[in-house]
Ligand SMILES: Nc1ncnc2c1ncn2[C@@H]1O[C@H](COP(=O)(O)OP(=O)(O)OP(=O)(O)O)[C@@H](O)[C@H]1O
């Protein structure tokens with residue numbers, strides 16, 4: 163069932179249309195002129211308007227232009243006299259969905275109207291989705307009022323409506339992708355695509371075809387044309403995540419696209435103009451990569467015209483209560499729970515924790531607690547195990563960089579720490595590291611590999 167407005171200056175035509183459409187289950191209103199149709203539209207909010215083209219006063223095209231200025235999603239079918247298809251084509255160029263020729267055939271009429279209704283529904287759904295996305299990635303979707311967060315949001319607001327390339331830097335889980343999306347959905351490009359590519363997830367030999375697409379026959383196996391991400395994101399935003407992992411060969415190609423603002427599909431001859439805003443993100447220190455020559459300096463400066471540095475959660479613990487509240491509300495809604503708050507002791511534990519996984523980790527702790535908790539408030543018991551297991555795995559806050567880790571040095575440091583903590587009592591030190599006395603002693607001797615190591619006196 164849809165709401166339809168029928169516009170025709172011939173009373174008989176209006177009545178026939180109304181009867182057919184009402185019979186098909188719709189709610190039909192008729193109007194005798196363009197002017198009247200505008201009023202009817204305001205009153206009944208139709209999905210589809212079926213209008214004659216040639217009328218006294220405001221004609222069909224004028225009606226369409228006026229009505230669409232108010233509501234661009236209104237779907238129009240225009241009706242034209244036999245032999246004047248030209249005017250119908252003109253109307254379609256101006257935004258009509260379809261046209262019908264008079265005298266109308268009932269079947270053709272019903273099929274066209276049904277298609278128009280479908281189209282109107284899709285448009286509505288699309289708008290609804292856009293609104294949902296917009297809500298999620300609007301400023302309201304970003305929690306935190308700490309100094310670091312306010313600075314980041316301040317830059318974000320300023321940069322949203324400019325075409326500037328933005329580099330977002332921050333540890334894993336600090337909200338880089340969230341900010342990238344928020345920039346897009348707060349920019350004039352918001353109704354155009356936002357496309358994300360994780361540069362660390364793409365094999366080096368697929369980068370080009372992924373970004374630029376290809377023509378049939380460009381290489382063995384390329385049987386059809388494929389549009390690349392640059393084209394798919396045209397007029398929108400391309401988010402290059404983990405840009406530090408982009409291979410050097412690809413970096414120079416990206417640089418060329420940024421300079422020339424055009425691409426060529428693999429195997430394609432014609433350049434294709436590209437208007438894409440690039441936002442990139444990194445959890446590496448790109449300046450270090452420059453020194454190591456694994457990132458191009460010229461590209462770096464192009465990408466970081468504006469830089470947003472996201473603070474780690476450790477550096478903005480004052481945001482924790484607000485974030486906890488934010489995620490509690492989100493997951494209460496999602497799982498139909500009614501958890502009211504967080505117990506003091508639990509909040510204290512959350513505030514004292516080091517959060518190596520930053521906001522993503524906090525979010526999953528709260529999600530889990532909301533699902534599992536049977537109490538009105540989240541208690542320490544509901545989150546303790548989560549915090550402990552992650553504490554253990556991240557106990558040393560180790561980051562395995564490309565430089566690697568010197569395992570022997572690490573072992574040495576650990577054994578010494580254990581020994582110091584247990585005041586030289588080997589049995590106790592061994593226990594701290596979960597080793598047998600013998601294993602510990604063997605390793606201890608090895609790291610101190612002096613020949614005259616005396617057996618400690620506490621041996622039992
Ligand atoms: N300030 C914030 N307010 C609310 N939610 C946030 C905030 N920052 C991050 N989040 C949420 O935390 C999760 C992780 O964020 P996101 O994926 O943007 O991080 P990231 O920096 O891209 O992480 P990674 O480097 O691991 O890819 C997401 O679910 C995001 O919605």
Ligand SMILES: [Mg+2]
Pocket residue numbers: 338339403
């Ligand atoms: Mg990310």
